[in-house]
Amino acid sequence: MTSNLIVYLIAIPLFSSAVLLLSGRKANKWGHLLGTLASASSFGVSAYLFTQMLAQPAEDRAMTQKLFSWISVGSFNVDASLLLDQLSICFVLLITGVGTLIHIYSISYMSHDLDRRRFFAYLNLFIAAMLLLVLGDSYLNLYVGWEGVGLASYLLIGFWNEKPTYATAAKKAFVMNRVGDLGLSLAIMIAFASMGTVSFAGIKEAAPQASTTTLTAIGIMLLIAAAGKSAQFPLQAWLGDAMAGPTPVSALIHAATMVTAGVYLITRSNFIFDAAPTAQLLVVIVGAITLLFGAVIGTAKDDIKKALAASTMSQIGYMTLAAGLGPVGYAFAIMHLLTHGFFKAGMFLGAGSVMHGMNDEVNMRKYGALRKFMPITFITFGLGYLAIIGIPPFAGFYSKDMIIETALNAGGIKGILLGSAALFGAGLTAFYMTRVMILTFTGTKRWDDDAHPHESPILMWLPMAILAIGSVVSGFLFTRGDALVHWLEPVVASHGHEEHSELLPPIVVSGIALTIVLIGISIAVMMYVRRPIEDVAPENVSALTRIVRQDLLQDAANEAIFMRPGQALTKTLIAVDEKVIDGAVHGVGAMAIGSGSELRKSQTGYVRSYSALILVGAAAIVLGIWVITQ
Amino acid sequence: MNSANYLYLSALLFTIGAVGVVIRRNAIVVFMCVELMLNAANLSFVTFSRINGNLDGQVVAFFTMVVAACEVVVGLAIIVTIYRSRRSASVDDANLLKR
């Protein structure tokens, strides 16, 4: 049985991770090789499974593998069971494929790091967790992977945690992700309470009978979860800081795979969102806000990785937007997710290659003219650049254009608003990505004298080249004959087929989008080619620029709304605990001591007063008896 | 003669003794007043013995006398010791039990 192989997808990297973590320093010599091999074997298995699926007719492609009964209490029965269907295989191939490339890249990139073995262990752990996330057949199984990738992300962001800011970034990512997890766990609870099951299949079956209120509640909770994991508004603040991790991590986790898990969640839960229009509306709103938010932040970043991170946030906004548009959008969300996986991972690796040659400098104002020194990096990065801004025939053109089109066709004022947001975002994307290209690769050199830029070794540029090829051809492949749309149909297709009126013919939309992109490019060229670039970001800028540089005040807002009141609350409660609650306890003790010391004063130590008291007491008793007996 | 008169005398003696114990400071005087109270009680016992026509009261009176004799021995010894150590026979000076 082919389906028996599914578990090995997860087991191989998980086992390798455990070996690497437990074997200690003696594994330093071969640890990276084992890690890469594990990821590659996992990719091999997934490729084999993919070919097996291709051989089947569309409706028989989904496979499940039940491992064992995980939690079973009363009516709450969750199996440890894996589901490989058309949707998850896309992710599995992306995760293991891009993951293996990044493992290969890391062999060289991390070669000088003392903890390279540990790094590979974490990467393997991540691969295993991410695969579990996309392969779980119930929300609870997904949850394990969901937090597993959060853990791996935490470990990898804080990989160089000697630096306190990096450790803080890791913690911030984990905590903000936990806010999302809160949504996911509540979604599971609501689902179980109302439908008595937490498996995808079970909920899909029960969803049509459930009330819209319930489904909306589940949908909103899932959206919170997706927002936390995918850095969507309002839980987006962690992604920029997450760039503290080594660059391969940023490429794999914070660009290609983990951050897209939210999109997976929404797509996987299509049966809930399709029946909960309010939740769906919120999804598109979140997507639209984030795509603009990320793009705006991206325009002011001087740190190459943070610029790319902002771009990631924005691109996932596109995916979320598409996923929120319902059955017409899911396939495009996944398509953009896959093409984005290629070009953004490629660009991050390119950024890593640049940093590698530049003494880990990340400030783009200290780059310039690197084209001559790093030709391969320039070409691969450039191909990714063309793909992300959506120049035909590169991958991003197909996927992003589809999303813009679908958004415009969503109907009514909603369609126009969403479509314009997507179009405007495309323009911004063109602007900030052009800015990155210009600052990094063209112009005059601005680096310090001790930097000696050089091209990276083959282990690094080969993965970049493969990803670049992917960013060139993948869009074309996916759209040829609507291949991906048809592939995903059994999972995400709506039950009733609905016709959408087209606001504008596709060719016109593409034309408008291209025009806007060109405008964005020209503005960037005007601003950064015509004018000299200063080494230090100019200070005399408008208030708006300053706000954008501070990430539109996202951290300030979080601090003002949550962190400082939280700290105040903690301090208050500690005082209350000491003074009031423990105070009451000690008060009882103090009362006993106090009353004792008061009563002690009656003990004067004078024999005569004692004897007088005895006398009075005796008299009182006699009198008492006399009164009673009378 | 009315037996009640003996009881009145006993009550009077007891009261004098009690008042003496309470108001006098000199340990010897206090001690003598205690003896007075004991003897007042003895007088009552003997009187009741007489009234009831049996010997129980007289027996108890003898016991009391024995106890009183012992008490005198121990008590005087204590008083003398206190006087030796503190150069005073005032009971108010002997307040060590206070703390």
Add this chain to the structure above:
Amino acid sequence: MTINWISLTALLPLIGAVLLATLPKGAELRAKQFAFGTTLITAASAIAMAVQFQRDNTNLQFVEVRSWIPSFGINYAVGIDGIALVLILMSVILAPIVILAGWNEAQGGRWSVKTFYILILVLETMMIGVFSATDVFLFYVIFEAMLVPVYFLIGGYGTGERSAAAVKFLLYSLFGGLLMLASIIAIYVMSGDQGGHTFDIAKLANLEMSSTTQNFLFLGFFIAFAIKAPLWPFHTWLPDAAQSATPGTSVLLLGVLDKVGTFGMIRYCLTLFPEASKTFTPAIIVLAIISIIYGAILAIGQKDLKRLIAFTSISHFGFITMGIFAMTSQSQSGATLYMFNHGFSTAALFIVGGWMIARRGSSTISDFGGLQRVTPVMAWCFFLAGMSSLALPGLSSFVSEFLVLVGTYTRYPVAAIIATVGIILAALYILIPVQRALHGPTTPGNENLPDLNLREKIAIAPVLAAIIALGFYPSPLLNVINPAAAHVNSQIGFTDPVPTVEGK
């Protein structure tokens, strides 16, 4: 010949304690080895008992009844169900681990090393007894007698203001115990009016009582258990006690003794006073939620590592109490599983934290820093223990916490939603000390701290292994717990809420 497994298991440590007392002074190593061996044998005996346990049988098993004080109808009566079995297993497994992990912690005490282990062994006997007693009087006697060894363990071998903490612990517990004693006497008197004086739980459960009486008697028991558990606002003894006690004592205190409180809620509060339990459920759920949030927030603000762990436990006990009183099969099973898992995750935290403190000579979190670089294995163990405490999916505590939450949600959605906020706070109260102690540059003075030695690795390995293994495969425990938990719920007459939509 049948073996009375419970009595055998309970007697083993006691015999060990007596033999230990005959050892000559100064034979410290011998005393440790002997105590360790005794706990191992005890654990083996308990496991042998567990193997024979029939998990689908909801009656009490291994029942043994001997007349003790016939004139008052008091029996030595023991017997266990799935819940008690799981807790006994937890206790006997933790005992050898505690001894091995804290191999040197008895040094520097007020009394000899030998006395320390005698106290531990006596305590172990009582732990087994308290979970298996089916006679209320026997339970009460052990419940109170347990205070004695713990009092001496804290007051004699602790650090800092150990005497004050020990007295506080003792007085707090005695106060609760007295309230319970009053209730026990009342219920005993009532049993006399209704067909013969008895202390047998099964018979007492059938007593006829007016609802007012039931409420008062319930409170007597409940407050005693709420102090023990500890539930807000009866918790203030715990941080002090945990801060002053040795790590091993803290493990036994938080991991096992506090479970007597939550176990008592199930065994006595629910079984003896079902009506009153229903009456007070809303109030108790509120207290539980306050405990969850309050304990978590206070943990976030602690500067002392041991106090921090104590406050996290208050939060965890809130979850357990909430699960018990939500009275759905998921929450009830989850609560018992939670007790077991909390025992292990707190043990891991305290043991590893104790090693860190012993090496550094300070329990202030800010004195650590950069341990990940200096002592990687110890740092990893602490991290893993922390992850277990914040209920990371894939680790054992997640299963129990989620069961409690999902079970509570089906009956008290609002309570479950508020409690879920606790998972965010949990991330904070674990990651903040992790960052301060393990990450960042190495704090001066920590450069030469030694990493875990072989003995310590052997001690912590089974705990961490159990945490991971039971996270992926909790069925062995759940299969034992489920019938017992369901039996408790059915005794009170609660059935699970039915999903609004019938799914498949």
